[in-house]
Amino acid sequence: MDFYFGLAQLIGVHTLLGLSAYIVLLTGQVTLAQAGFFAVGAYVSAMLTVLAGWHLAPALGIGALAGAITACAVGFPALRVKGLMLVIATLAFGEGVRLFFFNFDYQVAKGGIKVGPLGGEGFRQIRFFPEHGWSTLEVMLFVWTCVVLAMALLWWFDRSRYGAVLRAVGEDEIAAQAVGVNLTAAKVSAFTIGGAIAGVGGGLYAHYTTHIEHSSFNILVATFAIAYPIVGGLRSVFGTLLAVIFVQGVLIEGLRFLGDWRNLLFGALIVLAMNVRPAGFLGGARRA
Amino acid sequence: MLDILQAISDGVLFGATYALIGIGFTLVFGVMHKLNLSYAAASVGGAYAGLLILKVLVGAAPWQVFLCAFAAGGVIGYLVYLLCFHFIPLANPLATLMSTVGMLLLIDEIIVHTTEGMPQNYPAMFDDVMLRAGEFTLRGDLLLVFAISVLAMILLLALLYRTKLGLATRAVSQQPVAAQLCGIRVGGVNAATFIVTGLLGGLAGAMIGASVGTLSPLLTTPLTVKGLIVTVIGGLGSIPGAIVAGLLVGGFENVLQLWRGVTERDLYVMLLLFAFLVFRPEGFFGRKAATD
Numbered sequence: 001m002d003f004y005f006g007l008a009q010l011i012g013v014h015t016l017l018g019l020s021a022y023i024v025l026l027t028g029q030v031t032l033a034q035a036g037f038f039a040v041g042a043y044v045s046a047m048l049t050v051l052a053g054w055h056l057a058p059a060l061g062i063g064a065l066a067g068a069i070t071a072c073a074v075g076f077p078a079l080r081v082k083g084l085m086l087v088i089a090t091l092a093f094g095e096g097v098r099l100f101f102f103n104f105d106y107q108v109a110k111g112g113i114k115v116g117p118l119g120g121e122g123f124r125q126i127r128f129f130p131e132h133g134w135s136t137l138e139v140m141l142f143v144w145t146c147v148v149l150a151m152a153l154l155w156w157f158d159r160s161r162y163g164a165v166l167r168a169v170g171e172d173e174i175a176a177q178a179v180g181v182n183l184t185a186a187k188v189s190a191f192t193i194g195g196a197i198a199g200v201g202g203g204l205y206a207h208y209t210t211h212i213e214h215s216s217f218n219i220l221v222a223t224f225a226i227a228y229p230i231v232g233g234l235r236s237v238f239g240t241l242l243a244v245i246f247v248q249g250v251l252i253e254g255l256r257f258l259g260d261w262r263n264l265l266f267g268a269l270i271v272l273a274m275n276v277r278p279a280g281f282l283g284g285a286r287r288a
Numbered sequence: 289m290l291d292i293l294q295a296i297s298d299g300v301l302f303g304a305t306y307a308l309i310g311i312g313f314t315l316v317f318g319v320m321h322k323l324n325l326s327y328a329a330a331s332v333g334g335a336y337a338g339l340l341i342l343k344v345l346v347g348a349a350p351w352q353v354f355l356c357a358f359a360a361g362g363v364i365g366y367l368v369y370l371l372c373f374h375f376i377p378l379a380n381p382l383a384t385l386m387s388t389v390g391m392l393l394l395i396d397e398i399i400v401h402t403t404e405g406m407p408q409n410y411p412a413m414f415d416d417v418m419l420r421a422g423e424f425t426l427r428g429d430l431l432l433v434f435a436i437s438v439l440a441m442i443l444l445l446a447l448l449y450r451t452k453l454g455l456a457t458r459a460v461s462q463q464p465v466a467a468q469l470c471g472i473r474v475g476g477v478n479a480a481t482f483i484v485t486g487l488l489g490g491l492a493g494a495m496i497g498a499s500v501g502t503l504s505p506l507l508t509t510p511l512t513v514k515g516l517i518v519t520v521i522g523g524l525g526s527i528p529g530a531i532v533a534g535l536l537v538g539g540f541e542n543v544l545q546l547w548r549g550v551t552e553r554d555l556y557v558m559l560l561l562f563a564f565l566v567f568r569p570e571g572f573f574g575r576k577a578a579t580d
Binding site for chain 2: 025093096099120264266268279
């Protein structure tokens, strides 16, 4: 049973990652920076629980804040460009964050052993859950509480004036600007919220894997982040969830019996999915 | 001082391969206004395919391997077009972005699968030649890489500005609808663009393999990032821009490698990109409004 709880944790964290890209994609911006915010959240909250001995919940909050601040700071210069230029700018930012953590050492001796991030070796011994005796089921429930909260927040946004503004910007920037929408505010706020959600996801990821290193936040993670909402479709948050279950549950776990061939099939299936449903699983014809 | 000069010259020579990759990105962008994220992976894939000839023809000369990589790159380029662009509505930029990402993963995995993840030795030419001027040296193999890359760029420019296909390509990149009304088959031009960039990519992959000495699937990600950075710094859609930016990035990163070490090197390349995004988002030669 623990295997399935573990899988559910993974799906939960990846859903957060996908949702963080979803809200940015709503404004028509394609971002490959989500792995960077994910990394910032992971390192910040793990350092708070391990080095400062905080409880997980406030540490996650600070991780989310750190992700949001980073996203806001990146958002202003990066959103000077749009479309494909933004893809490249955010890709470079994500790689920059990864390289930063590749060179980042901050170790503290604690009970005879040194803990903390150590450059290329990564950050080991993030043992909040085992130290506090949380079972896999409890961890899973905690992860999914965060996921449900994030999904509810985005679902509510979609039904509010703010969501309409985001979608208006995504559909046609000039038209949105003509009716008085502040483009910069809409884009940067979506970016910031996305950064916060990615920060929470990163914090949860760091604590359930207990070991993070720079390569856990590479371009592949960033592409997964935008792949979920795109494959799932931008109609609603449930598309993202569906895509995460499809990719992590069906493609990665379900095809395990194929052994080595699984990875080959994975890329091919994404190509196929985009050929068959260019607007995503739950996407309408309108955005095609 | 000599160290810096040496680092710059080595970097600029190697930068010619970045320029080739950058041209591939920029050409597809110029013609189709699409990003082909699988391009660097396809280039490395072409270089790997070049090694296949060693299986058939034992002891094949390096130039035969390069030629094979060049041809294989073209084939892969056409396959990428067919699988990732041909059947997908071009009005949807997200769909082709995603399909090329899928292609990137697929090519990467095919490489890992067929080589069992082991780095492969790549042949080089003139690697025993050294041009010396006192302490200052120029590696023969890097010079050859540079010369071949420059030759490829000249041929590409000749193709674009001296042939009918080039004229059609430029027409499609300026006004696809008007070009179609003039009787140009837009689909055919797009496919041809992918074949030409694929050929360049295969050559670039072979040159990178020859100058590094080994090929590994780990090359694809840094190459993708460097190629995109070169594209932005040079100006999206600008071929001379990609050439200048490729040489610049090559020299820049080698100097910083000398100063700050190989682990921090790429961090400064990212900072260079951000400096360009903030102060000159259109790059060296891009049009002022070239933001989309």
